[in-house]
Amino acid sequence: MPNLAAQLAAVLQACIKRSAGPKPSRAHAKAAHARVLAAGLAADTFLLNRLVELYSLAGLPCHALRAFRSLPDPNVYSYNAAISTACRAGDLAAARDLLGGMPDRNAVSWNTVISAVARSECPGDALELYRGMLEEGLAPTHFTLASVLSACGAVAALDDGRRCHGLAVKVGLDFNPFVENALLGMYTKCGIVADAVRLFDGIAQPNEVSFTAMMGGLAQSGAFEEALRLFVRMRRTGGSC
Known part of the structure; x- marks a missing residue:
């Protein structure tokens, strides 16, 4: 039923796009799924992928994962x-299980899990995942590095942070704003304020996040006057210079 499949796909996509505003209706997500099943399209990977996304946005993760597991031939997008x-x-345990069972992991899948774990109660576990990503020969993106540096700062893993900094330089991401701010946060949280100051001085256009991280590091080290001067500078420049 190519026409019906296309119509259902359009409806699902429209519901997903509406997620930029109010959360999609759970009833609508379930109704759409019922219509897919009634049409005999339960094995249609494209439709089921849209349903996984729609259920997730509607706040029904169990339904989303059940739809995923019903797929006879899930693809990279499905995972x-x-x-x-x-x-x-x-549910980070489920996320890591899914990542482990994914036939062809890519940077997107690794980044999603690394980022979530870095923000969890066990941020240090993100470093283990990061090493696994590198062992698979995948190049880190600025999202990867920002998450890993955040985890390094959270657990004061300075050596890992320095290695991450070195890799950022090697792959040309050391001047990426996300990476620069993450490096500032890592060095200040590890108490290496001198390195943070050198890094901050080399940022072409520091933003509010950069200023805040640097001021926090200075204040933490007892350099209150320098932190205050930096605050005045931020106010004067509007958070960018």
Whole structure:
């Protein structure tokens, strides 16, 4: 039923796009799923992928993962949608299981799990995942590095942070704003304020996040006057210079 499949796909996509505003209706998500089943399209990977996404956005992660597991031939998008669902629901064990069972992991799947774990109560576990990503020969993106540096700062893993900094330089991401701010946060949280100051002085256009991280590091080290001068400078420049 190519016409019906296309119509259902359009409806699902429209519901997903509406997620930029109010959360999609759970009833609508379930009704759409029922219509897919009634049409005999339960094995349609494209439709089921949209349903996984729609259920996730509607706040029904169990339904989303059940739809994923019903797929006879899940593809990369299927896995990434399911991993994103598990991370959004805070089920990091499920997310890591899905990542481990994914036939062809990519940077998107790794980044999603690493980012979620870095923000969890066990941020140090993100470093283990990061090493696994590198062992698979995947190049980190600025999202990867920002998450890993955040985890390094959270557990004061300075050596890992320095290695991450070195890799950022090697792959040309050391001047990325996300990475710069994450490096500032890592060095200040590890108490290496001198390195943070040198890094901050080299940022072409520091933003509010950069200023805040640097001021926090200075204040933490007892350099209150320098932190106050930096605050005045931020106010004068509007958070950017």
